[in-house]
Structure formats: C-alpha cells, structure tokens
Amino acid sequence: MTSRVYIGGAAGFAGDRTDAAGPLVEALAQADGRRFLMFETLAERTLALSQLERRRDPSRGYNPALDRFITPILARCLEEQIRIVGNFGAANPKAAALRIQTIAREQGLRPPRIAVVEGDDLSGVLGAQELAARETGGAILRGASDIVAANVYLGAQPIAEALDRGADIVVTGRVVDSALALGPLAHAFGWRWDDWDRLAAGTLAGHLLECGAQITGGYFADPGVKDVPGLAEVGYPLAEIDANGAIVIGKPDGTGGRVDRQTVIEQILYEIHDPEAYLVPDVVLDLSNVTVEELGHNRVRIIGARGHPAPETLKATVCVDAGVLGEVEISYAGPNAAARARLAAEIIRDRLGKRAPDFKFRIDAVGVTSILTDDDGALRGTWGTASDVRLRFAARGAKPEDVRILLDEVEALYCAGPAGGAGVRRHVTPRLASASCLIERRFARSSVSMIEAPA
C-alpha cells in the first residue's frame, strides 16, 4: 500500500513560468512515494483561443508553451518515474501527445506511454440554441450563432483510468483544474468514487496546487506588510497527501517564497463562492471544517475537507465572438501635466459628444486613477498634481471600424491637443466572451486512449 503521494504544482496558467518545474522535479526525485507533476494551463478563454488556432492548423491547438514546459523536465521525469498530468492538450490533446512523443524522440529518450483524455468538446453534441437554453447567470448566448468553443469540465475519473492503464503522461483538454491532482490520488490510493470525504480532500489538494505560486508567496507579497523572501525565485508548491486525505503543502528546498497559515488560507478561499459547496464533477467540497496547522520550515498541514455526493449536472464553458476592444493611450509629463491631461480628456469628450453622441468609451488616467474606478469613473476625484500621467481611452465595437473614431481622435491630439502630448499607442484586440452552462452528464462522453509510439 502506498503510504504517501507527492504532487508538484508546476503551472497555474497558460503563461506561467516554464522554469518552475525544475526544482519540483528534483524535490520529487528525492521523495519516497508515488510522484506526480501537474500542469494547469487552461483558463476560461485559453481553450477558445486554442480552438481558433486548431481551425487555422489542425496539427495545433494545444498550449503553445508545451515545448517549453516539457522539454526541460521530460528526461528526469521518465528516469525517476515521476508521472506528468496536464491539461495543456487544450483543444487538441492528441496533437499535444504526438508533440511530446517527438520531443522524447529528439532527446533520445525511451518512448513514453502517453494517454489522451477527450470528450470535453461539446461541438457536434449540443447546438447553439441548446447551449443557450442551459446558460446560467447571464444571457451571453442568447441569439449567438457562432460558437467558438464549448467544453464541459470533465472530472478525475478518466485521469485515474489513464494512470491505471500505465500512462507516464496524461494529456487532457478541459478538466476541472483540481482533477489534475484528484486523478493521481484516486489512482494511487484506490479511492472509491463514492468516498466523498477523500474525494473532497483530493479536490482540495488540487485546488491548492492549481494556481502554482499563489500558495507559496505569489499574488501575496505586500512589502512591509506581508513580506516574501526570495520572491524572484519563488518555489512552486509540493503537496504530500496520505491515504486518508491529510495534505501537507511545502515547496522545494533552496527556492524562494513562503508557505504558512496566511498564504495557505488565502488560496483555500481563492475563487470560492459558498465555502460549504464547491462543486466539481466528482464531489461537492465543503471547506467549513478545514483547519490549517503550521509545521515550520515552510510546511503547512491542511485537514478537515468534507465531501457530499457529486452534482447532477456538469459545468461547461462556452465562448462566443465578442467583437473588438479598442484602446489608445497618450502621455503628459512634467509641470502642469495633470491639467494638460485633463484638458486632453475634455477635448475628446467634447469632440466625440458632437460627432458620435451614442459612442460610449472609458477614460483612465494612469498615475491618477485607472484601476479601482469603474467605467463611469464614479470614483474619479480630483486630478491632483501628478507630474506623469498616461491617459487611456477604451471602447468596444463589433468590428475594428467601430472603434476607429476614438483611436483617430486621440492620435490627433499629437498636433491639435495640449502641449507635450507623447507616446500614442493604439491597439484593437479581438474579444471572446465566455458563458457558463449546466449540462446533463450524458453529454460528457469522456474517453481515454493510449498514444502508441510511432514505429
């Protein structure tokens, strides 16, 4: 019987550091037990962007950083039997698996056994209207016809099955993030799929690992208030879980960061709504009885997760085209900068008010107020005496031409606006909107297939 399972949380989003896994792999290599490395790289919109990529090139559509995540650690993981679980398959897990085979071959390694988890893609399963009828908490899909991506969140069972079948590496598309840890735990300990408290504990372990450094000092440091030593080389989390679901979170020796009561509790509640009912496909996690205990040396024990039977329905994320975001910026600096910036903003308001009275846009003054205010600028107080102000204007449109008037008007301030207007930058960015739907379980047809090494 395996007494301990070790899981490293090597990535928390698609753009996360690709050198974070190295120290985790070295720490896992020293650990005595079953060892896994998980990569969570799939935020809500990331999958839709991958779907667009796949439409352009059917051999792509997986995480574009896959090579950089896998290349540095593949040899050590295969050598040390550290098994890798990642949702970096995005919209094309098979292609990601083939790419990993190629990387292994190029490095002269033995062909890894790679399992692919599919069945999350709902295109061809549910149409736009059927999805719209299942949308919760909004009406983004009402009347939408062009669905960019529709994916249901799969749970941990196909991941556990892939590991049961001997996979060295499990590549998935959309699975609930925490399943990347629960799958290995259920596989290693043989947890039953109605052992709700243990499934809840495994889900909590995954929840604590799924954002990488957010539990080891990242998204936490506040100098003089919440100091984090060595944040520049912050270590990513390493979890040690026993067969009863007790979790110890730590980090690799020699890395920066900190793990204590404060960093852990912030992450326990990250993106949680009702703490007694955190719904994932495998279980409903109840955090109300969870306690944390500092063990010293950047180690914290977390126990007390309780589980309730899995929800009847599954969540799906559906992305639709949402037009464009237009942004344009200009700077004013030195004496009287705030007054000149304010004049520039008034000129734009005045000119657009006359020429496009229905056109809505937002103005921020970076260096005065830009972040905590809302679209109507309700928090905007005085302009003060800031001596370095960057004005930012933003508007949305169905197509690039719809926002051009704003971008052109601001650029024209170069010659026709207040003195010293500088550094205009203009951007038009395509946008995706994502909606949440609740889907009956019968529409999620998960499958596990082993990718054989090419001859």
Add this chain to the structure above:
Amino acid sequence: MRRVKLHDIVNARAGDKGNRLNLAVVCRDPSDYAAVASALTAECVAQIFAARKPSKIVRYDLPKLAAFNFVLDDVLEGGVNSSLGLDGHGKSLSFLLLDAEIEIAGSK
C-alpha cells in the same frame, strides 16, 4: 473602540468568475476574528464598493480559519468578457477593500 485600517489587520485576496467577485479576508491575528466579524458586515462592504454598484453581497464565515469570504455580484463591469477597464478580473479590488477603515472593539 478603535478605528483601524483593514490593511493593518487583515489580508485579502480577490478572485473572479464572470461578473462575480470573491474577496477572501483573513485575520492576520486570529484573535481579531470576532471583532472583525462584528464590524466588517456585508452592509459595510456594500458601502466600500458602492461605486461598483453590487447587486448582491453575501458574507460567508469561516471561524476555523479566522477568515471570511465575501461574494459580490455584478461588480466587474461584465468581467473579462466585456469590461473596458484594465483590470477585468478585478484582481486589484482586494486593495479597495483594504483601504477602508472599520471601528473594532479593544484598545491595542
């Protein structure tokens, strides 16, 4: 009673799901939990976020963690889907909360 800035006694972390924001609030010193619980009500947070016009605010209490979870609906201007602001996720909004002051019992 004493007046304290939240930044001096609690930690906060913002998370988003669509147009909904959650703010985890953790007492730096667990012995402050009861005092913060009576002062930092959902109504109090509604006032701090008045400019964001929340449609609903719920506070969940986690006494074993000396923490609270506030869930604020419709404060992200549509969230990453449609906000024109720089921070569509609302990641900076924990510091809007931390800038506020509350009256708590005790005389530390």
